[in-house]
């Protein structure tokens with residue numbers, strides 16, 4: 001049984017997500033759910049696993065943390081977050097995967113501008129991110145987006161991953177890649193970081209938004225515990241930083257697949273497919289609804 005949001009998602013919020021590609025939905029999680037979130041993140045942070053990656057000395061990212069943190073699994077299965085994502089996007093949603101982002105107390109590093117789409121073997125307009133934190137995160141350390149860039153018809157090169165021009169082993173993998181055939185399984189990643197995916201060097205580089213902030217319409221928010229930030233995975237986003245914080249910034253980012261999301265094998269896939277998907281040998285173009293055992297419906301209108 002899934003808990004309900006503290007209040008309804010408004011038509012203005014739905015319109016903001018459609019128009020801008022992102023919206024901060026204020027005060028929709030109860031303090032009890034914020035506590036579950038904190039418990040789940042702390043449990044995952046305490047136990048790094050093979051899908052933990054330090055993107056720098058002060059930024060850690062984990063993939064699929066709800067797979068080993070029961071409280072984070074409750075956020076996925078029982079919290080109102082799925083309904084908030086679905087109502088904001090006006091689509092039924094399936095849970096695709098989750099990530100943890102951890103920046104400890106002290107110097108807060110920025111997160112560089114990027115899209116999420118280039119990292120995953122999926123595509124679709126209704127690929128929706130929810131980002132929640134049990135910590136207050138001021139505008140100068142929280143997520144920012146380039147307004148409207150979710151509608152740009154370009155997929156930029158991922159920022160992280162192995163570089164086929166520099167790495168002989170990566171080049172060998174890229175040469176063997178067959179379109180439509182999953183290349184990188186979790187098992188195949190034994191001993192590798194998840195960022196051992198090969199970067200697609202044919203994709204254009206992310207523009208230097210930070211150096212030209214005045215040329216873009218940038219949206220950002222002061223985030224408070226209980227808020228849910230919802231954005232399109234294709235939108236250009238990052239986080240400001242280079243400030244000092246007296247508390248850690250713990251975040252749980254979930255990826256929800258709406259009605260039009262399909263499997264797309266990307267040569268530049270960086271993050272492995274959810275483990276249960278490999279047995280299905282998915283083909284490019286297959287709707288995720290073809291795999292209900294891996295991606296059960298999390299929320300649909302009428303619930």
Ligand SMILES: O=C(O)CCC(=O)C(=O)O
Nearest residue numbers: 101111116131239251253
């Ligand atoms: O928390 C951050 O700084 C990065 C989050 C992010 O890039 C994401 O959720 O896609």
